[in-house]
Amino acid sequence: MYLPKEAIEDFQYQGYLKIDHQLIENDHLMTLREQYDKVFAEQMNTDSQGLRNLATTEGKQPQNPIKMLQIMEMWSRNEQFYKLLFHQPLLDIAESLIGENIQLFHDQSLYKPAHIGGEVPWHQDNGYWRCSPPNLVSIWIALDNADEDNGCMNVIPKSHVEGRLDHSRAKSEGKELPALLTTNIDNNQAVPVPLLAGHGMVHHCLTLHQTNPNNSSRDRRAMVIHYMPVGTQNSKGEILSDNLLLRGVNHFDAE
Numbered sequence: 001m002y003l004p005k006e007a008i009e010d011f012q013y014q015g016y017l018k019i020d021h022q023l024i025e026n027d028h029l030m031t032l033r034e035q036y037d038k039v040f041a042e043q044m045n046t047d048s049q050g051l052r053n054l055a056t057t058e059g060k061q062p063q064n065p066i067k068m069l070q071i072m073e074m075w076s077r078n079e080q081f082y083k084l085l086f087h088q089p090l091l092d093i094a095e096s097l098i099g100e101n102i103q104l105f106h107d108q109s110l111y112k113p114a115h116i117g118g119e120v121p122w123h124q125d126n127g128y129w130r131c132s133p134p135n136l137v138s139i140w141i142a143l144d145n146a147d148e149d150n151g152c153m154n155v156i157p158k159s160h161v162e163g164r165l166d167h168s169r170a171k172s173e174g175k176e177l178p179a180l181l182t183t184n185i186d187n188n189q190a191v192p193v194p195l196l197a198g199h200g201m202v203h204h205c206l207t208l209h210q211t212n213p214n215n216s217s218r219d220r221r222a223m224v225i226h227y228m229p230v231g232t233q234n235s236k237g238e239i240l241s242d243n244l245l246l247r248g249v250n251h252f253d254a255e
């Protein structure tokens with residue numbers, strides 16, 4: 001289902017949009033949760049670099065109980081997450097916002113376990129990526145109900161119009177978090193975006209957003225897919241011609 005004109009205008013104005021319909025039906029959701037847990041279990045049992053704890057500070061901290069867990073490129077690890085890239089309700093939203101020729105920038109799972117889930121500080125995605133033109137969009141999908149108690153998304157409406165801000169290494173109790181960037185902002189304007197499981201929200205790559213720690217007794221499993229229009233360049237000015245084509249045509253594909 002393509003987004004109606006009013007929803008597209010709302011996204012363009014606010015820099016984010018809470019999708020008003022369920023994106024992942026219940027049976028599909030159960031399968032995704034099962035496979036999500038399977039990938040995490042596989043990664044925890046190997047020495048691979050696949051699983052990162054973004055809450056780990058610089059220097060050895062073996063006792064660090066806080067966990068903001070991330071696995072990149074879920075699509076390359078599990079067939080269900082590969083199929084999710086082509087899930088029509090998601091691609092229809094992406095097409096409504098960035099046009100018919102869509103490539104994957106990347107995907108990631110972001111897991112805040114109950115009681116010990118760490119935060120993700122304020123940032124713009126393009127503070128990390130530095131892509132141009134900055135027209136990428138991300139669909140954040142709740143696999144569990146996500147609310148203010150277990151770390152739903154918070155956004156600063158209209159922040160995407162101010163361009164890319166300077167980011168620096170985030171810190172926790174004075175120590176740097178090597179995997180996380182942040183930017184100084186006044187969060188009085190922050191708006192929480194609670195979502196039921198199977199629902200999603202979309203944000204622009206310049207929209208400021210953040211998630212709080214999960215001190216609740218409920219897990220918060222989420223999946224994010226970052227989409228880019230064909231022709232997007234990386235920070236070195238190179239066209240990302242090889243990224244997976246999800247819909248439409250890639251005029252830059254050399255093959």
Ligand SMILES: O=C(O)CCC(=O)C(=O)O
Nearest residue numbers: 110120125140211222224
């Ligand atoms: O899921 C989270 O906790 C953070 C999400 C985020 O930063 C993103 O989707 O870009």
